[in-house]
Amino acid sequence: xxxxxxxxxxxxxxxxxxxxxxxxxxxxxxxxxxxxxxxxxxxxxxxxxxxxxxxxxxxxxxxxxxxxxxxxxxxxxxxxxxxxxxxxxxxxxxxxxxxxxxxxxxxxxxxxxxxxxxxxxxxxxxxxxxxxxxxxxxx
Numbered sequence: 050x051x052x053x054x055x056x057x058x059x060x061x062x063x064x065x066x067x068x069x070x071x072x073x074x075x076x077x078x079x080x081x082x083x084x085x086x087x088x089x090x091x092x093x094x095x096x097x098x099x100x101x102x103x104x105x106x107x108x109x110x111x112x113x114x115x116x117x118x119x120x121x122x123x124x125x126x127x128x129x130x131x132x133x134x135x136x137x138x139x140x141x142x143x144x145x146x147x148x149x150x151x152x153x154x155x156x157x158x159x160x161x162x163x164x165x166x167x168x169x170x171x172x173x174x175x176x177x178x179x180x181x182x183x184x185x186x187x188x
Contacts, residue, residue, distance in 0.1 A: 079185045082115050086181035089168040091129075093175065100175070106134060106168030111155035112186050119167065121180040122148035130170035131178045143170070155184075 092102040111117055119142075121131045126147050133142040133153065142151045155165065169178045 078188050080188045082112055082184040082186045083109075084181070084183045085109065086179065087167070088124075088177055088179050090177040091169045091171060091174060102171065102174045104132075104169060104171045106132065106166030108164030108166050109182070110164040111184050113155060115155040115184045115186045116152065117155055117165070117182055117184050118150070118152040119180055119182040120148070120150035121167075121178050124177055124179055127176060128173065129176035129178050130172060131180065132166070132168055132170055134166035134168075136164060141165075145170075145172075 087107050089105045089107060091104055092100060094100050119133065123129045128145060128147055130143060130145040131149060132140060133151070135141055141153045144151075167180050167182065169176060
């Protein structure tokens with residue numbers, strides 16, 4: 050009777066091990082889908098005199114359901130308004146400070162709508178923001 054119990058226990062342990070390995074192999078894992086950064090300014094001097102002022106954004110595309118984290122700061126420690134816009138133009142993040150960070154889920158596909166915008170608002174003028182972002186998705 051004891052050898053039968055040992056054989057059943059061995060089969061049960063082997064089955065549990067196979068299920069655990071299979072579950073671990075098929076479990077979604079985070080995968081890097083990109084990182085980068087840049088600088089955006091909302092004003093400056095024009096050649097020949099005068100100045101220009103305009104809100105500006107750089108656009109990036111991310112896969113649907115990607116988790117995007119970002120941070121930003123002003124190079125000179127002054128206050129600026131940093132913005133993140135969805136492909137449809139909705140504000141996902143806006144903060145007026147010397148630096149900040151945040152995250153969002155890329156719920157909209159970019160396609161014909163354009164990309165997600167990282168940039169600076171109009172006020173105060175003549176400011177620059179530097180930003181970095183990281184994107185992860187699940188496999």
